Amino acid sequence: MTSLEAAALWVGLNALLLIFxxxxxxxxxxxxxVNLGDGDNPEMVKAIRTQGNYIEYAPAAIGGLVLLALLGVSATAIHILGGVFFFARVAHLLGLGLGLWPAGRAVGTVLTVLTLLVTGLWLIYLAAS
Known part of the structure; x- marks a missing residue:
């Protein structure tokens, strides 16, 4: 599997997560x-914020994966970053959205930020090289 194919896999999985x-x-x-807004309903708030939080972070992570692949980073590295980001977003869903894993929100947040940090620094390094 090439780096770009690896990125395509993680972009595709993230697209499915967004649909969910x-x-x-x-x-x-x-x-x-509730047609618009959250109707002061806690379930609506959780669903909206889980989706919104994903939308706030996913473009940078997905774009970063594709750029790293285009810049020649190995498929293994793309899989690691893509897998950690995807796991982070599922953990966030399990914690905030579904309430099935109380620590999931914190785990998801930390892993999301770490993934973006590594991706961002790596892209800056490659751009400066």
Whole structure:
């Protein structure tokens, strides 16, 4: 598998995760009859923020993976960064969105930031080389 194929795998998995997070918001809107906003409903707030938080971080992580692949970083490194980011976002969902893993939100947040930090520094290094 090439680096770009590895990035494509993680971009595809993240696209599916976004569809899932978006569907959760839609299902909660129907369940709670909330057309716009959160209706002061805690379930709506969690679903909206889980999706929103993902949308706030995913573009930088996904774009970073693709750029690293295009700059020749190994497929193994792309898989590690992509896998950690994807795990981080699922952990965040399990913690904040679903309440199934209380530590998931914190684990997801820390791993998301670490993934972005490594990706960002690596891109800066490659740009300066």
């Amino acid at each position: 997070l978006s569907a959760r918001v839609g299902m909660n809107r129907m369940k709670h009859k």
